[in-house]
Amino acid sequence: MNIMALFNALPGACAQGLIWGIMAIGVFITYWILDLADLTVDGTMCTGGAVCIMMMLSGYNVWVSLLAAFLAGMLAGLVTGLLHTAFGIPAILAGILSQLGLYSINLRIMDNKANQAISVDKYSLLVSLRYIKGVPFYRNTLLIALLIIALLIGLLYWFFGTELGCSIRATGSNPNMSRAQGINTDLTKIVGLMLSNGIVAFASGLYAQYQGFADINAGRGAIVIGLAAVIIGQVVFGRIHGNFAFKLLSVAMGGVIYYLVLQVVLWLGLNANDLKLISAMIVAIFLAIPYLKGKHFSKPVKKGGANRA
Amino acid sequence: MLDINRISKTFNRGTVNEKRALSGLDLHLAEGDFVTVIGGNGAGKSTMLNAIAGTWFVDEGSLLIDGTDVTRLPEHRRAAYLGRVFQDPMTGTAASMQIEENLALAARRGKHRNLRKGITSKEREAYREQLKILELGLEDRLTTGVGLLSGGQRQALTLLMATLQKPKLLLLDEHTAALDPKTAAKVLEATDKIVGRDNLTTIMITHNMKDAIHHGNRLVMMHEGHIIYDVSGEEKRKLTVSDLLHKFEEASGGEFANDRMMLA
């Protein structure tokens, strides 16, 4: 085991972690704010990349392509939202249906190929694994990903402070109270799902550029990685008192920690194919901890919880 | 202000659990009426409030608030007319949000929510003033998370939220039942203060017969999904708890002997 090999791999792991951190911020919106488990993201984490790469291959600018990826993700979120609210399908199942449907759609977007490559030499990509070292700092993928995260956090901080954003937070916190206060909880759920999937698809567009190809399997298990980042962020930084922007940042950093841990695990000699199992186990353990703690030490209290008089 | 015209509601129709919770319920309130509602467990009191609020649609009959037919209006649209406080103190507030954020949500009841600020500094000052009426010191804790408050504090806050924008109708469902006696008295006192100040048309469900007699200008008793007794004015003022118990027994053929109503 060569320690230098590990060190050399760390910047790349950080970059991947940052991009997945953006994805995790999308998951945070549904899982933490709306209190919904949305499995659509396993589909949108591929859709965004597919849309972005295909558009760039047909000559569109990288920003236009990323915007299209974002919109495609929002559309997927809209479908899940309608299945859930207008047709009463449980959220988990609605997400699974969208995810399955997206598989076929993603293949069509990619011209029925499982893989669509884009050359970093021929196209001007925003991020790439080739832009980690030996490029001017302002082209460095780590910096670009950090800037995007900062911008995204700023935008979301503003949005969730607006009337609409507050009503989405209220819906996740207490849907009955929200309706009693005149909030259309169907609408807020749909908006939340659209925003979440838009962000995930945007991250997918970045990830495809980073890797140099869009892949039909890019989103497999994405929800687990997203949840892992959210949970790791909460566990590592959650103790520190922080506002909403800090929470979002800790989610993104959760993504980085996840990829760093993964890199170490790989370096220790584990097979890359075992990663999914390890990811699932990490998430299962972190999800179980608060429950078991609550069971054995005190009453389980959710989201700030409650005291009775 | 409120017209409930012969509404009926059956839950789980066609199953072994079929339950006719409201049957031909009729109730008409004038503006400024403060009516207390009593009745045994399962009489349909909460169901009546849910029917008014639009938690689901009624099977038969119609509902008018201030002349507007709301029978087919979804819950979040009806909320524009209504202020509600529930029996469970956890139900009326968003635990993961701050006191001022909860108030700001309530201040926008019935209004279109868009990308304007969720709470302005001008509002904050107004909330600080309004929280004082509760006499719980919450005016100094605007940014405290509601999840950290006691049940009584949350219930008082819910009451303020329900009345922050004058509702056409205030619905209180045993809103002090889950509180200790001292806190319950305090919340009830705040209720009287606010209802009196704004001359709110109010329906208050209670299982405490003394409270039912001492509050409001009208009292109705429910049994098996409709109203069996309705008094107001001088007659109500002269009521005693034993009068009410007597009425109950009359209506139910003595079956109330073991009911928790007897404990009140």
Ligand SMILES: Nc1ncnc2c1ncn2[C@@H]1O[C@H](COP(=O)(O)OP(=O)(O)O)[C@@H](O)[C@H]1O
């Ligand atoms: N959503 C519901 N689904 C099924 N049954 C219900 C529902 N709501 C109320 N009921 C039933 O209707 C009857 C009246 O309930 P409720 O109005 O809560 O009584 P109370 O007068 O004690 O408030 C009860 O038998 C209750 O079980």
Ligand SMILES: [Mg+2]
């Ligand atoms: Mg009840």
